[in-house]
Amino acid sequence: MIFGFGKKKDDDFEEEDEIELISFQGPHNGETIDLKANAKLLDAGLLPAKEIVTDAILRRADMVRIDPKGDRSAIYLIVDGVAYPGDRLSKQEGLAVTMTMKLLAGLNIKNRTQPQTGGLNSSLEGKKYEIVVESQPLETGGERLNIKLRDLAVKLDSPAAIGIPDSIKDRLRELAGEKKGLFISAGPPRSGLTTTSLALMKVVDVYILSVYSITDMSNRDITNVTKFDVNPNDSLETTLQRIIRVDADFVFAPPLRSVETAKTLLEYQSQLALLTEMPAPDAASAILQLVKLVGDPALVANGLKAVVSPKMIRLLCDECKEAFRPNPKIIAKAGLPAETKVLYRAPVAEEGEELEPCPKCGGIGYYGRSGIFEMIEINDDIKKLITSGAANVAQIKSAAKNAGMPTFKDGGLAKVAEGKTSLEELQRLFKS
Numbered sequence: 151m152i153f154g155f156g157k158k159k160d161d162d163f164e165e166e167d168e169i170e171l172i173s174f175q176g177p178h179n180g181e182t183i184d185l186k187a188n189a190k191l192l193d194a195g196l197l198p199a200k201e202i203v204t205d206a207i208l209r210r211a212d213m214v215r216i217d218p219k220g221d222r223s224a225i226y227l228i229v230d231g232v233a234y235p236g237d238r239l240s241k242q243e244g245l246a247v248t249m250t251m252k253l254l255a256g257l258n259i260k261n262r263t264q265p266q267t268g269g270l271n272s273s274l275e276g277k278k279y280e281i282v283v284e285s286q287p288l289e290t291g292g293e294r295l296n297i298k299l300r301d302l303a304v305k306l307d308s309p310a311a312i313g314i315p316d317s318i319k320d321r322l323r324e325l326a327g328e329k330k331g332l333f334i335s336a337g338p339p340r341s342g343l344t345t346t347s348l349a350l351m352k353v354v355d356v357y358i359l360s361v362y363s364i365t366d367m368s369n370r371d372i373t374n375v376t377k378f379d380v381n382p383n384d385s386l387e388t389t390l391q392r393i394i395r396v397d398a399d400f401v402f403a404p405p406l407r408s409v410e411t412a413k414t415l416l417e418y419q420s421q422l423a424l425l426t427e428m429p430a431p432d433a434a435s436a437i438l439q440l441v442k443l444v445g446d447p448a449l450v451a452n453g454l455k456a457v458v459s460p461k462m463i464r465l466l467c468d469e470c471k472e473a474f475r476p477n478p479k480i481i482a483k484a485g486l487p488a489e490t491k492v493l494y495r496a497p498v499a500e501e502g503e504e505l506e507p508c509p510k511c512g513g514i515g516y517y518g519r520s521g522i523f524e525m526i527e528i529n530d531d532i533k534k535l536i537t538s539g540a541a542n543v544a545q546i547k548s549a550a551k552n553a554g555m556p557t558f559k560d561g562g563l564a565k566v567a568e569g570k571t572s573l574e575e576l577q578r579l580f581k582s
């Protein structure tokens with residue numbers, strides 16, 4: 151266990167008093183919480199809930215998970231996408247915290263058999279945090295709780311901030327300039343997908359193109375992207391017709407979740423460029439998923455322009471990373487440039503030695519993440535593969551590689567060569 155959750159309890163009282171706890175400021179859905187009727191629950195759950203969430207934020211966690219396990223509740227902190235076990239609570243404490251967080255997020259605490267999602271505003275040390283609470287009923291009984299945390303001051307929507315390389319930015323700007331075609335940003339959940347889409351919106355040349363959004367941008371405002379006033383009763387088709395009338399060139403459209411959305415976007419891509427999101431493990435899989443969804447390979451081959459897919463890679467902590475001289479065989483095997491003389495890694499303890507935890511990263515060895523990206527552009531070879539209707543992921547990937555399109559591996563190795571991440575992190579990322 152890296153994080154000493156329980157440690158706070160051993161500290162003397164004076165020190166504990168100095169820790170400011172998070173303040174919860176009401177659910178997103180605007181519901182008023184009946185504090186009086188729930189006084190008993192809040193009495194048991196509010197303080198531990200505040201302690202858990204405060205601790206998670208101070209340790210830079212993007213999520214806390216509370217899992218009932220037998221007569222205990224286990225807490226996990228997800229930091230930069232990796233889960234670390236935290237303290238264990240008794241079953242009663244775990245239940246009280248779970249119910250309290252549900253109540254504060256405006257969820258129905260009596261309903262324990264259906265998944266629910268809600269959000270609440272909060273602040274800690276003058277900074278605002280958005281908290282999203284998800285409850286999931288478990289087959290074994292009880293509920294799992296995910297508490298997602300987002301620092302509202304952190305803006306990760308610029309292409310540079312999430313690490314989109316110039317090669318991808320330049321090419322996308324060129325393609326978007328043609329003012330037609332469907333662009334997809336594809337990735338698994340929590341891979342930085344929305345962040346990537348928002349960054350891609352910034353890549354296009356806003357001085358030449360008029361850029362609009364007709365979908366939810368997760369409450370983020372982007373300079374030069376106009377939020378189009380969508381009539382909630384209009385179909386996607388009607389909205390697209392309306393936006394064509396205002397001379398939109400590039401439009402951020404709703405995610406590709408249904409056949410209708412996919413077909414409509416493919417039909418309208420000849421009149422304006424469209425960017426959409428799709429849950430998929432990688433770019434090649436997204437293309438085949440889309441073919442399967444619409445059932446018309448030629449429609450996809452002719453309408454799709456490019457797919458960009460992100461993966462988040464952890465960056466080494468610059469306070470404690472260790473330089474080492476890599477073995478030339480390892481350099482060659484990894485595919486790094488032969489002239490690579492120095493690489494970096496997280497500190498490794500010698501046998502029998504115990505490392506003093508780094509004050510910056512708490513002994514994790516990594517601090518923060520950056521994106522690495524692959525992009526598949528639909529060139530003639532890939533168009534043929536798609537139209538054949540029989541292509542597989544490996545064939546599309548190899549056609550993209552042969553054409554020199556950027557791969558995840560290129561992006562990851564570039565970060566290793568720059569000393570920003572380690573070969574171990576690259577291996578971890580591609581194993582999962």
Ligand SMILES: [Zn+2]
Nearest residue numbers: 467470508511
């Ligand atoms: Zn460190």
